[in-house]
Amino acid sequence: MERSIGSRQLAAMLPDPAGARPAYRHLAQAISALILDGRIALHVRLPAERELAVAVGASRTTITAVYDLLRDGGYAQSRQGAGTWTALPEGRTHRGIARLLGSVDTAIDLARAAPGLPEEALADALAQVGPQLAEQVQTPGYHPYGLPELRAVVAERFTRRGLATLPEQVLVTSGAQHALSLVLGVLGRPGDRVMVENPSYANALDAMRRARLRTVSVPVTDHGWDVEIVESTLRQVVPQLGYLIPDFHNPTGCLMPDEERARILRAAQRSGTWLVVDETLAELALDVPAPLPFASHGPSAQVITIGSMSKTHWGGLRIGWLRAPAKLxxxxxxxxVATDMGGSVIDQLLALALLERADDLLPARLEQARVQRAALADALASHIPQWTWHTPPGGLSLWVDLGEPVGSAFAETALEHGVRIEGGAYFSTDPGLFEQRLRIPYTVSPDTLREAVQRMAAALAHGVSPGSVDRRPHWVA
Structure with missing residues (x-):
């Protein structure tokens, strides 16, 4: 299946060119921004000029000028008779990479909902790892399934949480994103449908786009999931896969009730859909007991559970896992094995040491998150009282309603005032949705959160409107 984007699909992602002059420059800016954001992947064939002209309601001359400008700026490449593909200009950084690298200036980074690891915990784990590592270096060090001791600990934690698990049902991965990518590669084929929540974890959505899967969205609101819509989607669409974040959902913070989990499991069993359940945030329960594993609520023969240490410990470990039937x-x-042979033994030994002490380390992490959440909420109420949110019972961020569709514009203005943050549209499966939202993590210190909110209040006072975003590539005057 060719990597391409259809004319109607691309047109739906673009602004109306009618009110902008010149229209070709306006459209070229929008397409280049989509490429930088990762909303359109690299090396994807763009629609033929005539088809896109009809879809956006512009002349073919206008679209020819758009493609010329994209090629001149390095955002597209063409070959005579073969079409035009997306590209990235030399010196430009993909937004996903820039987001992970974080701030290289004085901006407060609220784009990533990931905490750091206490130095004392790391020092203790390193002291424990030394002798174990000395034993490991006498071996080849390849563990494609993961270090056996770590697989056993992960399996035991699932069992203690209420889902009986054997080590052979566990695969240790380089983070939850790696686990998801492996699943998409084995169970998905280009063009297959995958049911996803809307909004959802942006990196997961990007992985699905790159796997050339067709997403079918089901809504998640401040009040949670509409299970009847989920059931009807599974029944009528019969997707190959379904990706869910039922525990302190990222980004809304919602927690799915037990009875809804059971209904979705039954519906997925009837449709034959594989459910990929992301439980990365499951242990970050701040106001309620930690939820039982999703797969413990019903038939689980086609349930894959993904977990990670990124949110509970530290993303720099790059340790995650999945639980699935042993054959899978x-x-x-x-x-x-075709990509990385196996994970780092040193990282896995560190993960093992930290997980063995998790019952001692986690309570302090949860209390810290409660304090930080309260500091963020108090600062927002004091400095930007017009914004609203529902306090999540767990997780690491607030899903804030701005009251008007200015999320992306505000994120740009906030960066100018020293705060790096994501507008709600970044978490959307469909163009134009959640522009009235911001995801604000509470993963930095209370003092830093208070300073960030003061800077955001200053940005808001500066003035933000839906049309104020200037995300032009450097080649546009």
Missing amino acids: VTELAGQR
């Missing part, structure tokens, strides 16, 4: 774990390990 073997297939996924085979897929994994």
Whole structure:
């Protein structure tokens, strides 16, 4: 299946060119911004000029000028008779990479909902790892399934949480995103449908786009999931996969009730859909007991559970895992060998040491999150009282309603005032949605959160409107 984007699909992602002059420059700016954001992947074939002209309601001359400008700026490449593909200009950084690198200036970084690891915990783990590492270096060090001791600990934690699990049902991965990518590669084929929540975790959505899967969205509101819509989607669309974040959903913070989990499991069993359940945030329960594993609520023969240490400990470890039927774990390990042979033994030994002490470390992490959440909420109420939100019972961020569709514009203005943050549209499966939202993590210190809110209040006072975003590439005057 060719990597391409249809004319109607691209047109739906673009602003109306009618009110902008010159229209070709306006459209070229929008397409280049989509490429930088990752909303359109690299090396994707763009629609033919005539088809896109009809879809956006512009002349073919206008679209020819758009493509010429994209090529001149390095955002597209063409070959005679073969079409035009997306590209990235030399010196420009993909927004996903820039987001992970974080701030290289004085901006407060609220784009990433990921905490750091206490130095004392790291020092203790390193002291424990030394002798174990000395033993490991006498071996080849390849563990495509993961270090056996770590697989056993992860399995035991699932069992203690209420889902009986054997080590052979566990595959250790380089983070939850790696686990998801492996699953998409084995169970998905280009063009397959995957049911996703809307909004959802942006990096997961990007992985699905790159796997050339067709997303079918089901809404998640401040009040949670409409299970009847989920059931009807599974029944009528019969997707190959479904990706869910039922525990302190990212970004809304919602927690799915037990009875809804059971209904979705039954519906997925009837449709034959594989459910990929992301439980990365499951242990970050701040106001309620930690939820039982999703797969413990019903038939789980086609449920894959993904977990990670990124949110509970530190993303820099790059340790995650998945729980699945043993036969599928073997297939996924085979897929994994083709790319990285196995994870770092040192990181896995550190993860093992930290997980063995998790019951001692986690309570302090949860209390810290409660304090930070309260500091963020108090600062917002004091400095920007017109914004609203529902306090999540767990997780690491607030899903804030701005009252008007200015999320992306505000994120740009906030950066000018020293705060790096994501507008709600970044978490959307469909163009134009959630522009009235911001995701604000509470993963930095209370003092830093208070300073960030003061800077955001100054940005708001500066003035923000839906049309105030200037995300032009450097080649546009």
